[in-house]
Amino acid sequence: MTPGIRPLVAGNWKMNGNTASLVEIATMDAGFTEALQEKIDMLVCVPATLLFQASQMVMNGNLRTGAQDCHAKASGAHTGDISAAMIYDAGGSAVIVGHSERRADHGEASQAVCEKAAAGLGEGLQTIVCIGETEEERKAGKTLDVLKEQLAGSLPDSWEKGELVVAYEPVWAIGTGLTPTADDVAEAHAFMRAELVNRYTEIGNGIRLLYGGSVKPGNARELMAVANVDGALVGGASLKAADLLGIAAAYLDI
Ligand code: 13P
Numbered sequence: 001m002t003p004g005i006r007p008l009v010a011g012n013w014k015m016n017g018n019t020a021s022l023v024e025i026a027t028m029d030a031g032f033t034e035a036l037q038e039k040i041d042m043l044v045c046v047p048a049t050l051l052f053q054a055s056q057m058v059m060n061g062n063l064r065t066g067a068q069d070c071h072a073k074a075s076g077a078h079t080g081d082i083s084a085a086m087i088y089d090a091g092g093s094a095v096i097v098g099h100s101e102r103r104a105d106h107g108e109a110s111q112a113v114c115e116k117a118a119a120g121l122g123e124g125l126q127t128i129v130c131i132g133e134t135e136e137e138r139k140a141g142k143t144l145d146v147l148k149e150q151l152a153g154s155l156p157d158s159w160e161k162g163e164l165v166v167a168y169e170p171v172w173a174i175g176t177g178l179t180p181t182a183d184d185v186a187e188a189h190a191f192m193r194a195e196l197v198n199r200y201t202e203i204g205n206g207i208r209l210l211y212g213g214s215v216k217p218g219n220a221r222e223l224m225a226v227a228n229v230d231g232a233l234v235g236g237a238s239l240k241a242a243d244l245l246g247i248a249a250a251y252l253d254i
Contacts, residue, residue, distance in 0.1 A: 001224070001225065001226075001230065001254065002193075002205075002227070004205075004206070005206060005208055005230045006039075006040065006041060006230075007040045007208075007224065007230050007231040007251060008040065008041045008043060008165065008208050008230065009043070009231050009234065009244070009247055009248045009251075010045065010066075010096075010128065010167075010210065010231065010232065010234065011028075011043065011234050011235075011239075012045045012068060012096060012099070012233055012234065012238060013044065013045065013047060013050075013068075013238060014047075014235060016047070016239055017046060017047055018049075018050075019050070019053065021050070021239070022050065022053055022054060022057060024239065024240060024241045025044060025046070025054045025057050025058065025063070025241075026057055027241035027242075027245075028042070028044060028063055028241040028245060029061040029062075029063045031241060031245040032062055032063045032248070035252060036245075036248050036252070037062050039251045039252065040231065040248060041064070041231075042062070042063050042244075042248060043063070043064045043066055043093075043094050043126070044065055044238060044244070045065070045066040045068050045095070045096050046065060046066075046067075047068070048067055048068075048082050048087075051065060051066075051087065051091065051092050052090040052091060054091075055091020055092060056091060059091070064093045064094060064126075065093070065094070066087070066092045066093060066125070066126065066128075067082065067087040067090075067092050067094070067095045067096070068095070068096045068099065069082075069095070069097060069102055069116070070082060070086075070087055070116055070119055070120055070125075071084075071119065072115035072116050072118070072119045073119070074119070074123075083119065084119045084122065084123035087120075087123070088123050092125070093125060093126060094127070094128065095120040095126075096128045096167075096233075097113050097117050097120060097127060097128070097129055097130070098110070098113030098117070098129050098130045098131065098150075098154050099169070100130060100132055100169060100174065101174075104171075109153075110149070110150055111153060113129065113153075114153060114154050114155060114156055117129050117154065117155060117156055117164070118156040118159065120162060121156065121159035121161060121162035121164060122159070122161065123161070124161040124162045125162050126162060126163045126165060127162055127164055127165065128165040128166075128167050128210065128233065129154050129164065129165070130166075130167045130169050130212070130233070131147055131150035131168060132146075132147075132150075132168055132171050132173075132212075132213070133146040133170055133171065133172075134171045134172060135171065135172035138170065138172060143188065144187075144188070144191050147168070147188060147191060147195070151192060151195050151199075152195075152199075155199075163208075164207055165208045165209075165210060166192060166196070166207060166209050166210070167210040167211070167212050167233040168185075168188050168189060168192060168210070168211055168212070169211075169212035169213050169233060170188075170213050172213075173212075173213025173214050174213050174214070174235060176213075176214060178213075178214060179215075179219060180213075182222055182223065185223060186228070186229075189209050189211070189226065189228035189229055190227065190228055192209055192228070193205070193209065196209075209229060209230050210230065210231045210232055211223055211224075211231075211232055211233070212232060212233030212234065214236075215232045215233075215234045215247060216243065216246075216247070217246030217247055217250070220232065220246070220247040220250035221250040221254065224250050224251065225254050232247055
């Protein structure tokens with residue numbers, strides 16, 4: 001938690017789900033109760049194929065929808081890509097950029113991530129930029145160096161619209177059931193906060209910092225209570241409404 005920052009619990013469905021899975025969106029929307037809405041924001045980043053339908057389903061609710069990547073350009077000859085404008089047009093209000101799976105699978109370096117982040121923000125989207133060290137980097141004691149470099153390279157200097165959110169996702173904690181200790185998360189998040197305040201002065205204190213990597217209903221309370229952790233970016237456990245809502249519920253008694 002950071003005083004004055006409203007937490008965000010965000011799901012990332014990755015390349016999972018089809019139209020039959022949309023029932024989970026309906027259940028999440030229904031389960032995002034007023035008591036939860038008072039405390040947190042909730043978002044689900046679905047595959048692009050489901051974005052329009054998912055967005056239609058939550059039109060009257062408070063649950064928001066988003067995408068998992070965007071191209072840096074608004075339109076053009078980029079087969080297979082989608083732009084931030086298309087995400088907005090489909091009803092999405094958020095986009096994840098620079099996820100470690102995209103950095104690894106598609107060779108996206110921080111410079112490319114920065115351009116995508118600028119595109120998402122330029123379209124007024126809540127833009128979640130992911131950073132995090134690999135297991136090798138962690139073992140070599142380079143975690144904070146990696147975070148410093150990725151923050152410096154992946155975030156635009158300024159933006160006029162949208163909201164920049166940063167997610168710390170240690171690569172070795174993603175989908176493994178492993179999580180850093182609360183102390184390790186606290187160290188990483190305090191470091192990120194200091195870097196952001198240093199770069200963006202007063203607005204650095206208001207940027208939401210999410211933790212992601214094997215967040216589950218059973219560990220959410222401990223992780224979300226850590227200083228400078230302003231929410232979660234949830235992969236596997238966001239596929240089921242009961243699990244994502246279980247994570248959100250941690251905020252009812254933090
Ligand atoms: P898991 O919650 O499945 O570990 O995934 C985390 C993640 O990569 C979210 O973006």
